[in-house]
Amino acid sequence: MATTTITKSIPVAKKRARGLTVTGRALMNSSTPMSIACFYGLLILLILAPIYPVMAQANFQSLMNSGVMSAILGGHLTKSFNFSALLAVEVFSSIYGLLFGGFVAWIGGAVLPVTIEDGTLDLALSRPINRTRYYLESWFAVLIGAVIISLVLALGVWIDTFIVNNAGIDWPWMWLTLLVQWAFLFFAAGLGMLCGSFINASRAAGGTAVGIVVLGYLLNTFGGLSNQLQWMVKINPFYYAPAIDPLINHHLTWWYPLVLVAAGLVCGIIGLVVFNKRDLPTV
Amino acid sequence: MQTQEPAIVIESLAKSYGKVQAVRGISMSVERGEIFGFLGPNGAGKTTTIRCMLDVIRPTTGAIRVLGLDAQRDGRAMHQHIGYLPGDVRLPGRMTGKQIINYFANLQGREPVLLNKLVERFDVEMKRPLKGYSKGMRQKIGIVLAFMCDPDVLILDEPTSGLDPLLQKIFNEFLLEEQARGKTIFMSSHIMSDVEKICQRVAVIRKGELVTVEAVEALREKAGQQITVEFGNAVSEQELARIPGVSMLTKTNGSYHFNISGSMDPLIKALSQHEVIRLNSQEAPLEEVFLKFYEEPARATQLAQ
Numbered sequence: 001m002a003t004t005t006i007t008k009s010i011p012v013a014k015k016r017a018r019g020l021t022v023t024g025r026a027l028m029n030s031s032t033p034m035s036i037a038c039f040y041g042l043l044i045l046l047i048l049a050p051i052y053p054v055m056a057q058a059n060f061q062s063l064m065n066s067g068v069m070s071a072i073l074g075g076h077l078t079k080s081f082n083f084s085a086l087l088a089v090e091v092f093s094s095i096y097g098l099l100f101g102g103f104v105a106w107i108g109g110a111v112l113p114v115t116i117e118d119g120t121l122d123l124a125l126s127r128p129i130n131r132t133r134y135y136l137e138s139w140f141a142v143l144i145g146a147v148i149i150s151l152v153l154a155l156g157v158w159i160d161t162f163i164v165n166n167a168g169i170d171w172p173w174m175w176l177t178l179l180v181q182w183a184f185l186f187f188a189a190g191l192g193m194l195c196g197s198f199i200n201a202s203r204a205a206g207g208t209a210v211g212i213v214v215l216g217y218l219l220n221t222f223g224g225l226s227n228q229l230q231w232m233v234k235i236n237p238f239y240y241a242p243a244i245d246p247l248i249n250h251h252l253t254w255w256y257p258l259v260l261v262a263a264g265l266v267c268g269i270i271g272l273v274v275f276n277k278r279d280l281p282t283v
Numbered sequence: 284m285q286t287q288e289p290a291i292v293i294e295s296l297a298k299s300y301g302k303v304q305a306v307r308g309i310s311m312s313v314e315r316g317e318i319f320g321f322l323g324p325n326g327a328g329k330t331t332t333i334r335c336m337l338d339v340i341r342p343t344t345g346a347i348r349v350l351g352l353d354a355q356r357d358g359r360a361m362h363q364h365i366g367y368l369p370g371d372v373r374l375p376g377r378m379t380g381k382q383i384i385n386y387f388a389n390l391q392g393r394e395p396v397l398l399n400k401l402v403e404r405f406d407v408e409m410k411r412p413l414k415g416y417s418k419g420m421r422q423k424i425g426i427v428l429a430f431m432c433d434p435d436v437l438i439l440d441e442p443t444s445g446l447d448p449l450l451q452k453i454f455n456e457f458l459l460e461e462q463a464r465g466k467t468i469f470m471s472s473h474i475m476s477d478v479e480k481i482c483q484r485v486a487v488i489r490k491g492e493l494v495t496v497e498a499v500e501a502l503r504e505k506a507g508q509q510i511t512v513e514f515g516n517a518v519s520e521q522e523l524a525r526i527p528g529v530s531m532l533t534k535t536n537g538s539y540h541f542n543i544s545g546s547m548d549p550l551i552k553a554l555s556q557h558e559v560i561r562l563n564s565q566e567a568p569l570e571e572v573f574l575k576f577y578e579e580p581a582r583a584t585q586l587a588q
Contacts, residue, residue: 010396010397010400010433010464011396012396012433013393013394013395013396013432013433014393014394014396015392015393015394016388016389016391016392016393016394017389017392018389018390018392019389021386021389021390022390025386028377029375118373118374118375118376119369119371119372119373119374119375120374120375120386122334122337122339122367122369123367123369123387123428124387124390125337125338125339125362126337126339126362126365126367126438127362127387127390127391127392128359128360128362128363128390128391128392129359129362129390130358130359277341279339279340279341280339280340282330282334282369282371
């Protein structure tokens with residue numbers, strides 16, 4: 001009797017729009033590291049504004065002309081010191097790649113393994129969604145995260161202009177700077193996706209991706225100390241994101257960011273191939 | 284659904300992890316509208332086989348087709364007809380039951396038409412974050428996720444694990460109703476009594492090899508009757524052991540216990556030679572047959588014959 005009742009009362013399952021379901025879920029999973037990155041970005045920017053008058057009295061010009069400092073920061077300061085220069089040194093130098101690139105690499109590395117750990121990957125892939133789409137939607141979520149971080153930093157700079165008198169931010173070049181740094185984040189995202197495509201634990205995958213970013217920073221720093229180590233500079237990603245140049249010197253080597261985008265794409269596509277071919281583990 | 288071949292066809296499936304052969308060339312098929320039990324001890328290769336069916340892991344050799352669709356080539360089309368319940372239901376703790384159901388319904392691309400019935404029937408908690416759920420509560424969510432979009436083929440790995448006896452009973456009734464609606468159900472289980480009650484056929488896998496694929500009814504016939512007899516005079520064990528079909532002969536508290544398969548006639552004739560004080564006969568539980576398949580390959584072969 002029960003059977004008859006059920007058969008009569010169950011309608012045929014109608015189609016439902018899938019949208020970017022995996023992207024939404026991946027963004028939710030990444031909300032903690034993304035929030036931390038945004039928090040630190042805003043915090044640094046909001047601290048810079050009140051200390052600018054003091055910093056302006058320090059001899060930054062000579063500091064920036066030292067080989068060691070320019071290697072650490074990833075650029076030369078050729079114009080006089082102003083608020084843009086302080087932003088360039090404290091936020092948009094190599095520190096940007098190290099800090100925010102590190103966060104994005106972590107998010108990218110963890111975005112797939114975290115779904116292995118929480119048990120949803122098996123269940124998701126037993127639905128009519130193929131691995132390629134699952135991977136690309138996850139990657140897209142990491143890139144959205146990178147955009148959010150960039151926009152929050154832009155917001156922080158904008159807030160600073162209300163605190164600092166005559167901040168003198170050249171906004172077109174600021175956006176270009178953010179774009180150059182976003183290219184670095186794009187690379188970090190691809191690198192993270194590659195690590196997460198074959199490492200099963202989110203912390204291990206995120207940690208590996210961050211480790212590679214840090215290694216790049218070390219290559220950049222030590223390579224800048226001597227002409228004989230220039231090869232180390234040329235092979236690290238920080239070399240291709242000299243954000244100090246557009247922000248202060250209003251100069252950009254246009255193809256540098258493209259190198260980062262291409263490297264990010266290559267990493268991400270290799271990750272996609274690996275993810276498609278591999279056996280997915282249980283928890 | 285493209286052809287009228289069996290709902291699930293597994294051909295020469297093998298899966299190796301390095302030197303370890305988890306599944307060694309198994310072949311079987313599951314008919315449409317059948318409840319098929321997949322049994323075996325831990326580490327036998329049940330979950331590996333199921334994960335190959337879902338294309339979550341790739342077979343070393345062999346092929347799997349579900350409703351005529353190749354698991355690897357036509358994965359996306361195949362998954363539109365499948366509901367899957369994993370052996371260990373793990374869910375993200377920050378989401379609520381409602382959110383996770385909505386997420387997987389979106390991925391399925393279909394409305395969860397059975398959702399309300401399932402929630403009501405299994406008394407599923409929907410509002411609390413999943414991190415506070417017990418194993419049984421997570422299992423109930425897993426059941427909802429598997430069945431809610433009304434798939435044609437259900438692949439269930441230890442479906443009643445973590446459920447209390449009452450819910451196990453409700454779930455078994457539900458499976459029979461789903462079968463009556465034409466659904467095909469492939470389930471692995473350790474609970475032999477469940478398998479015995481609801482499955483039409485079973486396959487037993489041991490160390491990656493298929494030991495047998497049998498109709499439960501045929502196994503029941505092979506298991507025969509479980510006999511307890513108490514004699515008024517002295518009867519030797521050897522005399523009883525000689526009766527055709529007698530197995531598992533033991534003696535406790537003056538009574539003999541044994542199983543007998545096939546015709547009862549030789550037993551009746553042998554017992555008539557002695558003074559019988561008490562005689563009890565009941566169907567032998569299939570559990571013992573299954574366990575024999577698990578333990579002794581030689582005995583399993585004998586039973587299969």
